[in-house]
Amino acid sequence: MRKKIIAGNWKMNKTITEALDLVRALTLGLKDVKDVDIVVCPVFTALHSVHQAIDGSNIMLGAQNLFWEEKGAFTGEISAPMLKDTHCEYVIIGHSERRTIFKETNEQVNRKIKAALKAGLLPIVCVGERLEERENNRTFDVIKDHVHGALEGLSADNLANIIIAYEPVWAIGTGRTATPAQAQEVHAFIRGLIRDAFGADAGQRLRIQYGGSVTPENIASLSAQPDIDGALVGGASLKAESFIQLVKLSSST
Numbered sequence: 022m023r024k025k026i027i028a029g030n031w032k033m034n035k036t037i038t039e040a041l042d043l044v045r046a047l048t049l050g051l052k053d054v055k056d057v058d059i060v061v062c063p064v065f066t067a068l069h070s071v072h073q074a075i076d077g078s079n080i081m082l083g084a085q086n087l088f089w090e091e092k093g094a095f096t097g098e099i100s101a102p103m104l105k106d107t108h109c110e111y112v113i114i115g116h117s118e119r120r121t122i123f124k125e126t127n128e129q130v131n132r133k134i135k136a137a138l139k140a141g142l143l144p145i146v147c148v149g150e151r152l153e154e155r156e157n158n159r160t161f162d163v164i165k166d167h168v169h170g171a172l173e174g175l176s177a178d179n180l181a182n183i184i185i186a187y188e189p190v191w192a193i194g195t196g197r198t199a200t201p202a203q204a205q206e207v208h209a210f211i212r213g214l215i216r217d218a219f220g221a222d223a224g225q226r227l228r229i230q231y232g233g234s235v236t237p238e239n240i241a242s243l244s245a246q247p248d249i250d251g252a253l254v255g256g257a258s259l260k261a262e263s264f265i266q267l268v269k270l271s272s273s274t
């Protein structure tokens with residue numbers, strides 16, 4: 022049985038003060054939840070303060086990106102060991118906003134995943150098709166390309182420390198969620214790719230989150246699907262009430 026994992030991707034939102042207000046409410050509201058892994062991913066500047074606020078609670082810390090080198094002349098970048106230094110346990114890699122706006126490639130995503138694993142961080146690897154790709158029946162080709170590109174050179178053991186997030190680009194921030202059936206179809210496909218490449222155990226163990234307009238209204242039907250193991254949540258993770266509700270609804274399924 023795979024434990025569900027709900028992660029809040031705050032994207033470029035919240036000052037330190039705002040972040041602390043939110044996580045204080047979350048630690049109170051979620052303190053009794055045991056059967057779901059709960060992660061918040063604030064901006065870099067809030068990681069240290071948020072860590073102090075959630076330390077000792079059941080909420081874990083994640084970052085939204087990293088650079089693959091450990092240190093050196095890379096102005097503006099943050100490395101995996103630096104994220105460990107702020108007590109991050111997770112890191113989102115290859116989000117569609119990074120692929121689109123910052124032109125991240127599969128190769129770069131792959132290097133970032135390897136750097137994260139080397140530092141002992143658990144990467145949440147994002148994959149997903151754009152609307153025109155879905156409309157042209159290219160969804161499975163794109164997913165295959167993202168998954169194989171991201172995981173190139175990794176071992177079955179590595180897979181035990183990786184989470185994949187299926188985030189159809191057309192569902193992100195649009196209010197247009199994939200239906201549970203649409204999401205399940207792609208999740209099952211991803212699990213099959215992992216099984217083929219890394220063996221039955223790795224496929225069975227892998228946790229696959231869904232992301233894209235997840236709300237308290239749709240989380241239960243999504244997480245009831247056999248291959249959906251939680252969610253990567255944007256907008257609805259920015260308010261304590263909706264994130265608390267969402268985590269609790271995912272745990273009851």
Ligand code: 13P
Pocket residue numbers: 030116188192193194195196232233234235253254255256257
């Ligand atoms: P929304 O939940 O706002 O659609 O964002 C999803 C997302 O991109 C999470 O990484």
